Amino acid sequence: MQDAFSVIYHVRSTPKEIAGRAEAIALEQSVELPRAAVRDPHIAENILARVESIAPLGDDQFEVVIRLARATTGDEPAQWLNMLFGNTSLQEDVLLVDVAMPEEMLAAFIGPRFGVEGLRKLVGAEERPLTCTALKPQGLSSAQLADLCGLFARAGIDLIKDDHGLANQRFSPFAERVARCQVAVEQANAETGRRCCYVPNLIGSPRQIAEQVRLCRELGVRVVMIEPMLVGMALMHELAASDPGMAILAHPAFGGALRIAPALLFGKIFRLFGADAVIYPNYGGRFSYSPQTCKALAENLLHPWGGVKPAFPVPAGGMQVDRVQEMLDFYGKDVILLIGGSLYMAGDALLERSRTFVENVQKGGAR
Amino acid sequence: MQDAFSVIYHVRSTPKEIAGRAEAIALEQSVELPRAAVRDPHIAENILARVESIAPLGDDQFEVVIRLARATTGDEPAQWLNMLFGNTSLQEDVLLVDVAMPEEMLAAFIGPRFGVEGLRKLVGAEERPLTCTALKPQGLSSAQLADLCGLFARAGIDLIKDDHGLANQRFSPFAERVARCQVAVEQANAETGRRCCYVPNLIGSPRQIAEQVRLCRELGVRVVMIEPMLVGMALMHELAASDPGMAILAHPAFGGALRIAPALLFGKIFRLFGADAVIYPNYGGRFSYSPQTCKALAENLLHPWGGVKPAFPVPAGGMQVDRVQEMLDFYGKDVILLIGGSLYMAGDALLERSRTFVENVQKGGAR
Numbered sequence A, B: 001m002q003d004a005f006s007v008i009y010h011v012r013s014t015p016k017e018i019a020g021r022a023e024a025i026a027l028e029q030s031v032e033l034p035r036a037a038v039r040d041p042h043i044a045e046n047i048l049a050r051v052e053s054i055a056p057l058g059d060d061q062f063e064v065v066i067r068l069a070r071a072t073t074g075d076e077p078a079q080w081l082n083m084l085f086g087n088t089s090l091q092e093d094v095l096l097v098d099v100a101m102p103e104e105m106l107a108a109f110i111g112p113r114f115g116v117e118g119l120r121k122l123v124g125a126e127e128r129p130l131t132c133t134a135l136k137p138q139g140l141s142s143a144q145l146a147d148l149c150g151l152f153a154r155a156g157i158d159l160i161k162d163d164h165g166l167a168n169q170r171f172s173p174f175a176e177r178v179a180r181c182q183v184a185v186e187q188a189n190a191e192t193g194r195r196c197c198y199v200p201n202l203i204g205s206p207r208q209i210a211e212q213v214r215l216c217r218e219l220g221v222r223v224v225m226i227e228p229m230l231v232g233m234a235l236m237h238e239l240a241a242s243d244p245g246m247a248i249l250a251h252p253a254f255g256g257a258l259r260i261a262p263a264l265l266f267g268k269i270f271r272l273f274g275a276d277a278v279i280y281p282n283y284g285g286r287f288s289y290s291p292q293t294c295k296a297l298a299e300n301l302l303h304p305w306g307g308v309k310p311a312f313p314v315p316a317g318g319m320q321v322d323r324v325q326e327m328l329d330f331y332g333k334d335v336i337l338l339i340g341g342s343l344y345m346a347g348d349a350l351l352e353r354s355r356t357f358v359e360n361v362q363k364g365g366a367r
Helices: A018-028 A041-046 A077-085 A103-108 A115-123 A142-155 A174-192 A206-219 A233-241 A262-272 A291-302 A321-331 A347-366 B018-028 B041-046 B077-085 B103-108 B115-123 B142-155 B174-192 B206-219 B233-241 B262-272 B291-302 B321-331 B347-366
Strands: A004-012 A050-058 A061-069 A094-100 A130-135 A159-162 A197-199 A223-226 A247-250 A277-281 A312-316 A336-338 B004-012 B050-058 B061-069 B094-100 B130-135 B159-162 B197-199 B223-226 B247-250 B277-281 B312-316 B336-338
Touching: A004 A018, A018 A050, A018 A061, A077 A094, A077 A233, A094 A262, A115 A130, A115 A247, A130 A142, A130 A312, A130 A347, A142 A159, A142 A174, A142 A347, A159 A174, A159 A223, A159 A336, A174 A197, A174 A206, A197 A223, A206 A223, A206 A233, A206 B233, A223 A233, A233 A247, A233 B206, A262 A277, A262 A291, A277 A291, A291 A312, A291 A321, A312 A321, A321 A336, A321 A347, B004 B018, B018 B050, B018 B061, B077 B094, B077 B233, B094 B262, B115 B130, B115 B247, B115 B312, B130 B142, B130 B312, B130 B347, B142 B159, B142 B174, B142 B347, B159 B174, B159 B223, B159 B336, B174 B197, B174 B206, B197 B223, B206 B223, B206 B233, B223 B233, B233 B247, B262 B277, B262 B291, B277 B291, B291 B312, B291 B321, B312 B321, B321 B336, B321 B347
Parallel strands: A130 A159, A130 A336, A159 A197, A223 A247, A247 A277, A277 A312, A312 A336, B130 B159, B130 B336, B159 B197, B223 B247, B247 B277, B277 B312, B312 B336
Antiparallel strands: A004 A061, A004 A094, A050 A061, B004 B061, B004 B094, B050 B061
16 A cells, blocks of 8 residues: 555454454444455555554553555545544544654645744744733623733733633623723733733634634734634634634643543644644643653644644643743743633732743743 | 533542532533632622532442533533533543533524434335445445445435545545435436435535535535534534535544543434434444443434434444344334445345345334
């Protein structure tokens, strides 16, 4: 089979059964027929997936590498995902771990439009780690959220994003909220000379999101957030491909298919599909990822990969202000630190604690 | 909290920790802040989610019911999913099991446009179970697929769907394939007097799918297939809401987040989001669902539910022709039996075996 790529799965099986199981995955992810029913020699040669290797991992786990024909993806991102893990995602003994593609295949994907460098330019921070926080809780009015947005911008936080639970609810309708928050951040920037960005959350159906994007552009928004697993991976890809003039911050909500390795889903697939920065649960917070998983995820976002730009890791999920130095030591300077609740716990001292967060990141990143 | 709904999770925990864990889920799925940071009494009263009940299930598993404010969903389907399982999907100790909404909340969802009754009328089968098969394998030309489509239509199979791996690949480009297969099925129908339907597979970005839908309407297609987990749940909902004059067959590909109970995801959520028929892995095939799961899933698709029409269960995934009677006994008449590979194994006797499948379903369903 020429012009092919490799997909790596971890499969739970006995040593006796693994060869048959691997063969079944190859059939499921290509022809979806018993081998005996594949009668066309052209298809058997060029379309049928192959088992490339099987390696024991211990504990009845095996690494299985399957070779898929590139032609089956039609060079189209949604269909590529389908080929990686369409039906096999329904089999609970299989974890999708990684994918290895020849460089020329990467051209089918848009990848980050801004990437690390573009986002740095946007906020005027060429060297240091970036800071991020969230407007919350939902239930506040647009005016209250805009006040918070202005406060965070005056504190110097680079990216001030909507909480991912902010949609188009009555208490802070999208159009009203985005207009007010954008004005608030621009006023603060005019005072401080900074380039902090408000990051609205896009959510809804494709047409609703198209309308939200239109409004954001009109209002001068430079970065938007999206939850690809909720609104569609292909939608994010299409948004990036349409060159909206806005960077994309991807949020992992609804992405809890832990049977796709997080380093692959959030590190590689989100990057290929156009995210300029990817939020994910950091180790040691409210979620369960290990330091190893977080490191691998961040490396996947940043490593040189053909013509695909690097994207920022945004570790989050219960991060504390007093962990800033530890996170900078762990991730280095190409990182966006997202801290939410730990700032809000300051109550009336929210501005001071936000300033401390910004200063600590600037100091720590410059060490 | 007034105007609320309940979400049911299964949580792995010790008896000592479950109360704190349940409280943390309530916070995560609403304000995403520590409780102490919720300072606004209106939000504490009306937006903050509540733990409604905690019940032990044995083996360190608990059923946790959380009450969410309807206002947080904005009556918008993608945001509703976000509220159900956005961030909590990232926590591996939690399974999303069910949702219970007051009837007036169902009005936010489109539900099936055709449903069981509409699909029955479309194919002219008011009482009996329906039959379905798939055009495969990918790699065949459009002409070869159209020949197969004509053969299955002459055998009397009600719904002849694209394999979910058929996209817009060079070997059978979407526009060419759909045009040829639609002609083939119409010619066969003209000969037999039946109303078999060809069911093209929609896949790609929102704009590509909009174009595919336009083409399908133009060609007189009456049923389309879609993989909501690959192309976006909200996209399927928007498609149904746009009243395209075509029924929607939903395919479970990439839906293997086994941490959402299949009976909920495929039985209730797919139905709410507009699927007229839902394919899922039947017990005893290539996949791992139990008979109990399949029964619960089918019941969720069919049970009376406010103004939401029932949708057809389509058990599939390695079904054999000789299991027809067993499946009819298990599911009754409101079912679409989807058999693929087992027909193809007949080789040159494909037409005969397809006819036998159709006859057995008609006989069995009439018992």
